[in-house]
Amino acid sequence: MRARLRSECGFGLIELLxxxxxxxxxILAIVAAFNAGIWTLNRAxxxxxxxxxxxxxxxxxxALSYGCLYxxxxxxxxxxxxxxxxxATYGITAGTACGTPPPVASSNPQAGxxxxxxxxxxxxTWACSAGSPSGGGANPTCAAAGSGRPVKKVTVVVRDYAxxxxxxFARVGSTFDASTG
Numbered sequence: 001m002r003a004r005l006r007s008e009c010g011f012g013l014i015e016l017l018x019x020x021x022x023x024x025x026x027i028l029a030i031v032a033a034f035n036a037g038i039w040t041l042n043r044a045x046x047x048x049x050x051x052x053x054x055x056x057x058x059x060x061x062x063a064l065s066y067g068c069l070y071x072x073x074x075x076x077x078x079x080x081x082x083x084x085x086x087x088a089t090y091g092i093t094a095g096t097a098c099g100t101p102p103p104v105a106s107s108n109p110q111a112g113x114x115x116x117x118x119x120x121x122x123x124x125t126w127a128c129s130a131g132s133p134s135g136g137g138a139n140p141t142c143a144a145a146g147s148g149r150p151v152k153k154v155t156v157v158v159r160d161y162a163x164x165x166x167x168x169f170a171r172v173g174s175t176f177d178a179s180t181g
Contacts (some may be wrong), residue, residue, distance in 0.1 A: 049112035050158035050169030053120055057156045058172055060103050060169075066178050067138040069152045071124045074105040077165040085123040085155035085173070092124045092152060117161035118169070123145035127153040127175060152176045 004100060070092040080086060102124075109117035126133045126140045129148030131139030143150050155173040160166055 007038055036089045037039070045114060046116065046160070047169045049114050049116070050118060051172070053110060053112055053118055054156040054158045054170040054172040057103055057120055057122060058154065061154045061176075062174070064098070064100065064102055066176055066180075068100065068102060068170075069124055069154065069176055070102060071105045071122065071179065072102045074123075075121075079119070079159070080106055080121055083121065083157055085125070085157060085171075086124075087125040091128065119161045119164050121157045121159070123153075123155040123157070125153050125155075127151050129175070129177065149177070149179075 005179060074080065077099055081088070103122065104117065105122045105124075106181040110120050112118050127150070128140075128142035129151050133142055142150055153173060153175050155171065157168050159168045
C-alpha cells in the first residue's frame with residue numbers, strides 16, 4: 001500500500017487540467033480587454049465626429065451678423081427642452097430681416113464622416129459678458145454690479161440620433177457680442 005501512495009501515476013492529467021483552466025482564464029481576460037478597447041475606440045470615434053459636426057454648425061453661426069443670431073425652428077421635444085443649455089426665458093427669436101437665416105436648431109439625422117447619424121441641436125440664449133442676465137424676455141439686462149452687457153450665447157450639442165437621451169458626444173459653445181458685429 002505504501003508503494004501505491006508514493007506512486008505519481010495520474011497526476012499528469014490533473015496538472016494538465018489545472019494548466020488548461022489557468023490558460024482559459026488568461027485568454028478570457030485578454031478577450032475582455034479587447035472588447036473594452038473596441039468599445040472605447042468606437043466612443044472616441046463618435047466623439048471626434050460629433051466635435052467636427054458641432055464646430056461646423058458653430059462656424060455657420062459665426063458667419064452671420066449679430067442681428068441674425070436666433071433659434072431657427074427649435075423643436076419642442078423632451079430631448080431638446082431637457083438639456084442644460086435650453087432656457088425658455090431667454091430664447092432669442094427672429095428680430096431682424098436677414099438675408100441668410102441661421103441653421104435649423106435641430107434637424108433630421110445628420111450623417112457624419114463615419115456614415116453614422118447624429119442629432120445636432122443648437123441653443124441660442126441671452127447671457128451677460130460676466131454673470132447672469134435678469135429681467136427675462138427678449139431684452140434682458142445685466143444690471144448686477146460687474147455683470148457686463150448682454151451677449152448672445154450659442155451652444156451646439158451633438159447626440160446619437162438613435163438614442164438621443166444618452167450622454168452627448170460633443171458640446172461646443174460661443175458667445176457673440178453686439179460690439180464685435
